[in-house]
Amino acid sequence: AHGMADDLLSTLCLATDSPIMVAPAMNRQMWENAVTQENIHRLMDSGLVIIGPNSGQQACGETGPGRMVEPEQIQQVVNDHFSSAILSGRHVLITAGPTRESIDPVRYISNHSSGRMGYALAQAALEADAKVTLISGPVSIAPPERARYVPVTTASEMQLQVSKSIESTDIFISAAAVADYRCMNVSDQKLKKADENLTLQLEKNPDIIASVTASKHKPFTVGFAAETNDVSENAKIKLKSKGIDMIAANPVGPGIGFESEINTLDIYWEDGHIDLGTASKHKLARNLIKLVANQYHEKNPG
Structure with missing residues (x-):
């Protein structure tokens, strides 16, 4: 979100003009933190697609938002995204x-x-x-x-x-x-x-x-x-x-x-x-x- 590229993945994200999708997963308190939300909105404003997260049981034992979207759902979102040329030529x-x-x-x-x-x-x-x-x-x-x-x-x-x-x-x-x-x-x-x-x-x-x-x-x-x-x-x-x-x-x-x-x-x-x-x-x-x-x-x- 802040343009830092200190590993291969973040470097690729900054260097590409291809669509980028992110499926975040974390503890509910981390997800609800104001800094996290600010960065998520910054990414969305930059055109990234944020998939999820869902709300549910987490590895830490708590329940709430932050659970990763199921792989099948992620696949469906990706498929829909790349097959949605519904305004092509318009x-x-x-x-x-x-x-x-x-x-x-x-x-x-x-x-x-x-x-x-x-x-x-x-x-x-x-x-x-x-x-x-x-x-x-x-x-x-x-x-x-x-x-x-x-x-x-x-x-x-x-x-x-x-x-x-x-x-x-x-x-x-x-x-x-x-x-x-x-x-x-x-x-x-x-x-x-x-x-x-x-x-x-x-x-x-x-x-x-x-x-x-x-x-x-x-x-x-x-x-x-x-x-x-x-x-x-x-x-x-x-x-x-x-x-x-x-x-x-x-x-x-x-x-x-x-x-x-x-x-x-x-x-x-x-x-x-x-x-x-x-x-x-x-x-x-x-x-x-x-x-x-x-x-x-x-x-x-x-």
Whole structure:
């Protein structure tokens, strides 16, 4: 996780660009240690696939998480991974992260999006053998190596880059948390704290999803609905009003959603629904990509 290569195995892991899978096994207290979890998430963010561990009886006599996944299960995961070219030959365009709308040279309007869900989706789409373009607002994580990475800052910049790629796109996944509004007048000097109150005039940002669904070449489109209340109902409304093919509803709050390693996804499409539950964003991303691929191929047979 920290780039140390002091034996043959770790040297090979650092030197290869092939997929890497790890099936960890250890005492439950070691597994639950904060440092272990931090390193596991770092490996997952780097694109490694973590298999398990299971929960059960351990060699030390304790019971809990940390037991190695059975060899048969590991074999199945490996087989599934290398036979899952379900998006081979398809171009998947993904937006991720927040946007920033300047107030002055120092301040801006933004949100708490970490970009982790969108980046996990990009990695999962690559694992499904898709060609991936990742258009991302400012985040602190590295993009998947094989993705075409396009960094942007504002909503207008993101829309411009989406419009440049949309004609060659088969599947568009809008996972970015785009700011709804921007300042009408951006100060070229830092605003001074002179008055008790400050009034900002805001105007709406472009609706990126609406521009995609209205385009001549409309791809299979997946939206996200990050909500604090009435999550399912708001997602269903957005599914119909935006004219999209699928929507992933996720609650945001303390410990889940934005700035969290885990998420909860409830997926809706025209005549279907599935609850993917609560899990790591990487696991949810892989499950969502499989679902997206299935629905895409149903609408686009052959």
